[in-house]
Every structure is written in structure tokens, then in C-alpha cells.
Amino acid sequence: MSKAAATPLAADAPWRLPAPAGLCVRRDRPLRFRYEGRAYSGLEGDSIASALLANGVWMLSRSFKYHRPRGPLSMAGLEADTLVRVNGEANVQADMEALRDGMEIRAQNCGPFGLRWDPSALLGIFSRFLPVGFYYKAMYRPRLAWQYFWEPIVRAMTGLGRVRRDAPPAYYDKMYRFCDVAVIGAGAAGMAAALEAARGGCEVLLVEQEERPGGMLNYARDVPDGESGRRDELLREVAETPNIEFLSGTLCNAWFADNWLPLVQGRRLYKLRARELILATGVMEQPAVFRNNDLPGVILGSAAQRLLRLYGVRPGRRAVVLTAAADGYEVALDLLEAGVEVSAVVDMRPAPEGDCFQEVVRRGLGVFSGSCVLEAEAGRGGHLAAVRLAHIISGGSCEDSKVRLECDLLCMSVGRMPTYQLPLQAGARLSHAGDLEGFRISGLPERVRLAGAVRGFRSLEEVLADGRAVGAAAVAALAGNGGDGEAAQDFPSPEESGAASPVWPIFQHARGKEFVDRDEDLQIADILNACADGYAELELVKRYSTVGMGPSQGRHSALATARLVARATGSEPARVGVTTARPPVAAEKLGVLAGRCFEPERRTAMHHRHLEAGARMLAAGLWWRPAYYSPGEAAREQCIQEEVLAVRNGVGMIDVSTLGGLEVRGPDAAEFLNRIYTFAYKKQPVGRVRYVLMTNEAGVVTDDGVACRLAEDHFYVTATTGGVENVYRNMLWWNAQWRLRVDICNVTAAYAGVSLSGPRAREVLRSVCAADLRLEASDFPYLGVRCGRVAGLPARLLRIGFVGELGYEIHVPSTHGEALWDALLRGGVEFGVRPVGIEAQRVLRLEKGHVIIGQDTDAMSTPQELQMDWAVAGKKPFFVGGRSLELRARHQLSDRRLVAFEAGDDPDLGTLLRESSLLLRNGAIVGHVTSVAWSPALRKTIGLAYAPSDSKVGEVLHIKGQAPHGKSKDEKLILQARVVAAPFYDAGNQRQEV
Template sequence: CGAAVAGEVPPVPVAAAVAPPPPLGPHAKGKDFVDFDEDLQVADIVNAVAEGYAELELVKRFSTVGMGPSQGRHSALNTARIVARETGRAAAEVGVTTARPPVYRERVGKLPGRSYEPDRRTAMHHRHLEAGAQMMTAGLWWRPAFYGPRERRESAIAGEALAVRRNLGVIDVSTLGGLEVRGPDAAEFMNRVYTFAYLRQPVGRARYVLMTNDAGTIVDDGVACRLAEDRFYVTTTTTGAERVYRTMLWWNAQWRLEVDVANVSVALAAVNIAGPRARELLARLVEGIDLAAEAFPYMGVRAGNVAGIPARLFRVGFVGELGFEVHVAASHGEALWDAVFDAGRDLDIAPFGVEAQRLLRLEKGHIIIGQDSDAMTTPEEAHMSWALSRRKPFFVGKRSLEVRDRHLSKRKLVGFAIDDPFAPLPRESNLVVIDGRIAGFVTSVARSPALGRVIGLAYTAREASEPGAALPIRLDNGRSLAAEVAALPFYDPDNLRQEM
């Protein structure tokens, strides 16, 4: 069965029929679309060939055919046929363009690449390592988190904070952004780009700076030091230097003021000497500067030599104690650090890191931009309306803030305290839940060794933001922890310590 029968003629193989492609003809009505992604018609492809782009890849780049989301999957063949017709070739000779993701999946192995972000270290980096610092990243910078073994983290941070409160501490603040604003219109420029008033700021004085965007939300903060009538030195947050610099350049391109802005962040090194004995230490090093409170008041700016190094000195108080920031050229940063510790050895000087600094500023109720604020935070929500000069005719964000004043948000940033020293420590981002509804969240929290209780900052409902109001915090385990809204600042509310 199935064997060939003698005399039968074997069948002749017949080639499979191939349907000819539909003709390329213009529509009687409407448009002749080839690529719906890019709104291209037959005439666009014909025009590309007429311009001399006879190869399909060149036609693609001239006309953008196949560059949309479909990556040419619905237009490649018709494009090839049109090019073939116009150049007198077969479509097979013309070919089709390469389709890319998302039409085809990408191999994960093709995605990794080198990181081109710079890895920045301050001039004192090796001194921190020699002192046993545990390093952390802040923006692009490596900074000491605290000094000592990792297993003693909490006690090390508390010890550093108490050293500043009771005696003397030094922190490397070279990572702060530094911008030079110079020119005849420098004061006018500062007056527009920041919310405070700077036209009449005296030479030799510093003022707080707060930057808002067009929507009136907080962008950055720092200090503006007036070095001359036509020159300011402005500090920014560690992570905000590049952003603020670009913002300044963008606005000046619109305003056309006679001012030049230079980013000198990496050209400088700086230390903050803080604590009750800060003046005593600095007196051993300075030349040509009177450090007395009357001659060099809080928020004062002076220039002179520190340990023989040309320096700028600012009296500022981020940590809430008598303090001096000393700024020098980056090439002298390590020499400055060594000189400060050599002079303060008999004063029991101690370095402190970022974690202790954050604890100290929390005790003073100072916010950290990006931690205690988000992309929607306004100065009014963060208790910073004092930093707005309402009498100025203009500053970036003023119009939006005036509108927001008529429509206050439902939340408020408040301080809170937990008096039980053995209470569990909430975590940043733990929710504030009032009557079963989310009213806010924790932004900063720590055990304060100076105050003997847990303190923090959190957003809560505006109607529950007065001191004494309950602030229930939901912990990670789902339990509710009773906290209470507290007046700010927690420490030295009359600012006697930092202004002495």
C-alpha cells in the first residue's frame, strides 16, 4: 500500500504562489499617510529622495520616518517600496531600517555603564579617616557621619553633640556650596532671586537666604555675606550648589543685569568651630581680627589670617552655639584643620560629624531642605515667613505666595517631643494618624542628650499644630506612639548661646 504504480507520472512541483504587493497609488481623497507616529505622507518620502537621500537610513534621518514609538513596524515596508520606486530599485535591495525598543526587548547586559558622577572628597578627607571617621555620602561628597567604631554609633553621635554643647567641637563644612555674585547690580540680583532684603545689607554682615521657585515652594537656603558694595559670597546646601548656580544663571539671562555669578564651591575649604570655647580657641590663631562680641557680632563677616592662612570668617549658628565658620582656599584646608586641632588640644577639642550636626540643628529647630521640606513646602508651612520681605516689589515666587496666602494648605511643619526617655524611637517617614486619617509624617527625629527626651519635626494637620496638641505617630509595627506638639526651638529659645 502506498507503493508507486507502474506507469504513473510523478507530480510536478509547483512553486508557492506569492501575492503581488498592493500598488502604491495616491488616494482620491484625503491624505497618503506612511507613518502615523510622525504624521508623514508619501510626498515626504518622495521629497527626501528628491533632496538626494537615496539610501533608506538617510531617508529616515531626513524625514524622521520610523522614529516614533512603533519604531517603523507599521511604516518600514511601505517606506522601502516608495524609495525603491523613486530610485528604480527593488524593495529587497533597499531593505528596511532597524527596529529598536520598545518594539523589541532590550538585553539587560547592554544597559549597564560607567557612572560619570564625580566622587568628591574635601581637603581634610584623609584627616577624617585617620581620626576613625565613618564616612557617608552627601550629594556627591564624602563626609564624616561620626567618629568611632560603627557598633558605637549612637553613643558616638551623642558624645560629639554634647562636646559642642558643653565645650568645643569642629566640623568640616567644605561641602557647602559657595557662589560669588559680583557686579554693579549684585545687590539688585540678590534682592530678586532670594526672598529676603539685600539692597541695604551692610558690608561685613551676613543674612539668611531662602530661595523659592515660581510656584512659591522652597528650593534652597544658606547665608549671603556682603564682602563689598558690589560683591556677595553666598553659601548653599551641600546638595543644592549646582541647582542654585544654574537657577541664578537662568534668571540673569532673563533680567540682563550687570552681574557675574561664579561657582567656587570646590575652590574653598571650610570648618565650623562651635561651642562655648570657640572664641578662646580662635583667638590663638587669628591675626588682625577682633573677636569680641561687640566688634564681631552674630552674623558678622570678617577677613584676616587664621594660622597664617588668608581666610574669611563668618559668625553663624546652625548648631545653636557660639560659632565661627572659617573659609580658606582648598589647597590650605588640611593645614587649617591641623592648626585648629594643634591649638585646641589642651581645650579637649573634638571633631563632630554630620549626624551630630543634624542632631544639634534639630534641637534648635532648623530645617534641612529636602529632608524637612518637599516639592510642595512653602515658607509659611515651615514657619519661615520671617524670611520673606513682603515690601519688595518682586522676588521669584512672590506672586504665587500672595495667592497661597489666601488659600492656606491643610498641613503645618511642627516640632514634637516625647518625654518618656525609654519610648521607642520613631523613624523618619512614620505617619501621623489623627482620628484614623493620615495627617502628616515625621521628617526628623532623634534622642536629644542635652534635653533628655525624644524630639523631632513632623507635618500634621493645621488645626492640630499648636503646642500641646496630640501628635499620634504610627510606628513600623503598626502601634501608635503618643507625642505632643512642642514649641520651637527646643534648645535656647532666646538664642543667648549663639549670640554670646
């Protein structure tokens, strides 16, 4: 930095104007940067583009299709031509991005030899052979020609920047904001509106895309006693008003329903809810369309003014100004005063008038009235060298006047368009205005207002007055005594706004290259030919020609496109309009949208104990659960087998905290369960547990669990880990209609649970329970529920047996989960208790023939298909899904059953016979395997599968072998399995009911 400061500047930046020009730049803060490998210097406050222009460097990129040299057009981020690569990051908008010290900048979309010499530019010569939509018309024969020959060529040609795979991570964040009145755009109208709203007592958020408030006041021509004085006054007032907060460098990038606004400030996204919204977004100057209107050196009049006033950059030596209103004369005078020679002003109007016109004439500049620029000519390095003029005969047609003016700068002030994106996203329409703007905006929703230039006001006084009026209207609306936005807003008529007759700044040339859309390299003929090909609706023109589909989304092409389509179809530009305005307004980084990554996860109270015990964790919904425990890095299968055997022969404990828990209380609790679940609950005794099975209206099984009756009016209901949220929502949804007297509460996270299973479970439990809790089968039988103290902790004990052994589920408040786990482990030491994961549980339950909802069921499974008719109470008057089940049963509408099968005693079968293996009958798919495992207890491969409903016990199933890919010889292998009666293990349920 210090070294750079010592370097004299003027020599480095030959196009920089002397102070005080350059509102934004700090002349005492020089910055060094490199562009295309060469070193340059700029100033703090420069944009990348202004710094390059100050060094006389205009060419920033090659265009998308024809690889034409391109420079900036608007200096306001409206075009794709200024996209450059900065420090490796692609597609950075050079005219908006602030210059920083040491930036390494590269041009994009140029070939291997750099920006200057791009062989792809030859495509421009062949543009006649690339008509609009050419890729639809050719390159598809023979059949694979497109995919294997043409597409790779096209793909390599297209795309602008290159994303870098090694992009360093970056920090993005988000913040919610609220305000009474949001004002978008801190120009004259926006500041006036903000001040008025603040005066009315509102909390105001004033949002400005650029770093500096002021809008056009910062760069428009300063008239005597004029704009910079007013600007400073407004800025001071805004700064001194405590209830205006000013957000600079912040882009309101979309309008979503109810004034929900994403504000992008660097890497931060503010999500703002505004009660009232005022859009003071101004206008976008529009380019003229003529041959070579894309040469570097052809810029908007406002761009020249921005360069002069904001950055103190002289944009050329010798200029021509093309205009159709007073604006161009102001630009001409500004250029003159900055020391630029102005060859002539070319005015499209037959009879120019106005103060600035008089002033220009007085200073001896040539004015060509009723004329236009027919063609721009390129000189050395592709920069503008001259323009050829023509006489306008009528709108759009002209004859060559043989006048040729040498110049290195052409400024266009031929039209504007209201910044329509946000209003149109909010639902507004465009209507016709026969003036420079071409369009007016109307039909805004409530609580959205326009202010200032975006509504067509031009003079500072009008704009300020409008801003104040709109600010006051927002205050009135918030106070509840204002009309809706639109009724209160009168639009200026074209005469009032001082504009002239209809303007048609589009001049077709026999040799083309008059660019309507610079992003996409579309010429006038492309738009007209699209219409001629039958794509005569604006949306079809867009889709066929890709006009407006580039990075700038039509900001500089929409008006010309509307005019051309209107002419081609005999319509009006305003009736043609613009294509649907969609978010975002300007391209937004994906990082800004994603923000910081907040991915919730749920851990049970015993989570750390599992990790200490060497658990391998498994995601189950948002929860983490132990899949199996492998403290000594033992193999997965071995661990699972050992855990299974531990439960069968000793005792194991499984963390079941993730199971859903729901409290259903109230006088109608039993009736409620009767309607929600398939089974019967009205006569369920207190202290007993019953299975619950939930079906949807189609009779499809959606969840299961148990219902514990703790009191006449109190059930504790469990649900599956993944299903409880749906079950809870479902319960609330139904009871909103039934209005039964129940309270329903989801207590999943409030309880931790341990399932203690195995022949020695009772002994473990007794060792940690108070003596008053009687555990003998006579006092606490199978399917009983008791409340009491376990290891001194208040607990609910459920005697249920998912795994088919003597078992207890112990539920305690979550805060005690770890204490319970520790107590059971300690108390169980002498009985050989060990933690068991859910993989072992899956094997254990399979041996008992129990289904897992979601694994053995799909979106079609009925209780009948699952052979669980026993869980459906036939005599109930109603339950959800009951009618469907009855219909299905009566008409025998189901043709499959979930059956149990055995497939031999070869433990290696598992590599071929897997979940999802297909059941075949005569080569046709008739079902598939849902669960399969090697059963250590039975020493067989067992499983569940959907099979045809006529499958009988003893029947042989033909299962297609499932080889790991690459081993196709096993593809044809058909395995045989035999249908057996479930359960596989302990058919008499002796073990769980002891």
C-alpha cells in the same frame, strides 16, 4: 596549537573545498573546537557556522516556539537560528563570530536530551491549536490561572539562551571620533565613494561590518575580466590613500540626530560625529516562503556563495536553486563549479532569459520555468531531503506539478531588500519598486546619502559610478556648493536595474509551516489571521503576532510581512511598508553600551583626615561626608551622642566644605539677591551675614544658606550641598532675563570650610589667629563676616550658628583645607576640640529647630508651612515665588504646618517613632514626622512634623508607631507627642550670640 597542526585536515572537514577556495580561511592554521560535546576542527578565518558546515554539521538550534531544527539561512547574521552558546556566553551569532581555538559551543533552546531529540518539538504538531495571539485568547480563567499556572509554563518555554550569573567581568571601552565623511560599508560603492571623497581632500572613515573589505565582490560570481580584479585594485587604492582610515569588523549600529553614530568594534564603542554620511550598506537577500522553508539545508543563494568563496565550504551534494532573476543562475554555476550536483533551477518567471540562463542550459541543467517550490521535505536528522515543485498560476497561488526533486541543498535567490535600517532611522521613507528589491528608499535628511546597491543599482559599473558620484557630492556639500543629498540623487528605474516583473515568492500550503518569521515561528496563516482578527495595521500585526519582534528584528521577515498585509488589506506593499526602524541595527551587548564605569565622586580637602580619625563616610550628592567618627569601633549612637555633647559643652569642628559657595558681584548684586531670595538684602551692611531662603515660582522652598556682604557690590552666598548646582543654574537662568549687572560664579570647589562651634570656639580660634583679627563679640558680633588670616591662611570668617552655640565658619581656598583642619585640631587640643560628623549636626540643629531643606521640606513646602514667614520680606516689590506666596496667604491655601514636638523621655521610643511616622486624626493621615532624635541636652525625644495648620502649642499629636516589619502587633500602636514651641534648646539664643 602545535598538536592540532599535526593533525591532517581534510579528513576532519569533509566538506571543505580544496585551495584556493576560501578567501577568509588560513589552511595552515587549523583550530580545534567542540560542538555539543564532540570535537571538530576548523580553520582560522572560519566563522563558527562555516566551520560546522565544513564538518557537515547543519543543525545549530531549535526554534523559538515549535522547537524545529534550524541551521543557517544567510551566513550574514540575519536570523536568530544561528544563535549558539560559546564558552558559556549565550546568544552568540554563529555565522558572524570568528572561530577561535578551543571554543566550547553548545546549541540553544533544546530540551534536556540535547539538540537531536527535543520533546518540545511535538508542539509543532499542535500548532493548529496555537493560533496567532493564542495567549490573548485563553489561559486567563479562573482569575489567577495565568499567573500561577500558565505563565510559569510559558516562561519556561520561551527565551533563547540562558544568561550566566557567573559571567566573568570583561573590559569594554569607548572612544570619540570625528571625520569629514563616514562611509558605512566597504563594498564596491563604499570604496569608490571613500576614494572620491579622499581625493577631494576629506578625512574619510570607511567602516565595514566584516573583517574583510570588498562586500559582494568577495563572494559574488567572478565574471571574466571581472570582479576579483577590480576588487584587488580598489583594495590597494584604499590602502594606499592616507586620508582614508579603514575600520574593519565594525558595525555602524544606529543613526542618531546629526550623524551621531555608534560604531561597535568588538568590545569597543566608537562614538563618531560625521559631517557627511554615505550609506553603502547594500542589500539583504530575502527568503522565499513555502512549506518547510526553514529546514536545515534551505539557504539563501548569497549564503551558498559566501560558503563557497569566503570559507571554501561545499554546502551540499545535490542542490536545487529557486530563483526569479539572473542571480539564481549564477549561484547554480558557482555550485556546479564547486562540484555540487545541481538537480535543477526552478525559475518563478514564465520565460527565463539572460547569459547565465543560456550558460546553465548549455551545461545541460534542467530549468523549471514558471514554477516554484511548494514544499520542502525533511530527511534523516531533519535535514532537507527533497523539494516538491508547483506551477505558478498567478502571484502566490500555484498547483502541484507532482515533480519531486531529491536534494540536500536548496538555494533561494528570489528577492532582495535594501538594507533599510540606517536610512529609515535617519528619517527616510520606503517607496514602491516593482522589482526584486520590492522597496526603494527616499527622503533622506541633509548630509546623509546612499550609494550603490542600497539604492537599487545592480551592475558593478553602475555601482562604482554611483559610489564615485556620491563621494563627489559629499565633497561638494562640505565645500558648501552642493545641493542637499536627495536632490542630487537619481534612483535607477526598475528597467535600468535589470530586474524583472513583480515577484511574489510566497506560497501558502494547506498544511502550513511556511515560515514568514523564523525567529518567532510565524506562518503565513498567522499573518493573515492577525489581519482577520482586526489587527490589520502593520504595527498591529506586528504587536499581535510578534512578527519582527525577535532578535533579528524583521530583517528577513519585513518584506514578506508587508506583502501579506498588503494582500490582506487590499493595499500595496510599499504603502504598508515596514514597522518603525529603531536602533540598534543589530543586537548589541549591554557591556558595549555601558563601557567602563566612570562614576564621579567628590572629596573635600580634609577627606583623608576624616578617614584617619575613623570617620564613617556618608554619600551627600556626589560628595562624601563624615557621618560620625568612630576611631575605636564604638557604636554609632554612642559616637553621635558624644559628638553632640562635645559641641554643647566644649568645642567641635565640622567639615563644611561641601556647602555650596557662590560669588555674586557687581553694582546690582544686592538687587539681584533681593529678587532671587525671599529676604531683603539692599540694606544689608557690609560685614554682615543674612539668611537666604529660595522659593520657586510656586512659592515652594528649594534651598537656603547665608549671604555675606563682603563689599557694596560683592556677596558671598552659600547654598546646600545638594542644591548648589540648581541654585547656580537658577541664578543664571533668571539673570538671562533680568540682565542685571552682576557676575555669578560657582566657587563651591574653590573653598574648603570648617565650622567651629561650641562655648570654647572663640578660644580655639584665637589660638590660631593673627592678633589683628578681633574676635570679641563687640568687634565681631553674631552674624558678622570678616576676612583675615587664620593659621596664616587667607580666610573668610562667618559668625553663624546652625547648631545654636557660639560658632564660626572659616572658609579658606581649598588647597589650604587640610592645613586649616590640622591647625584648628592642634590649636584646639587644650580646649578639647574634636571632629564632629553630620549626624551629630543634625541632632544639634534639631534641638535649635532649624529645618534641613530636602528632609523637612518636600516639593510642596512654603515658608509659611515651615513657620519661616520671618524670612520673607513683605515689602519687596518682587521676588521669585512672591506672587504665589501672597496668593496662598490671602486665600489661606495651606492646611499644614511644620511643628516641633516632644515625645517623652524614653530613649527607646526611637525604634517606634521614626522619620516618616504618620500623624493620624480620627484614623486619617494628617501629616508625618520629618525629623526625630533623642536630644542628649534635653534628655527627651524631639522632632519636627507636618501637622494640620490648626495645631496649637500644647496640643497632643497622635503618631502611628512604626514597628520594624514582622512585628505587626506594634502596627496599631499610637504614640502621643505634644506640640511645643521651637526652638527646643536655648530659646533666647543666648548661647550663639555671646
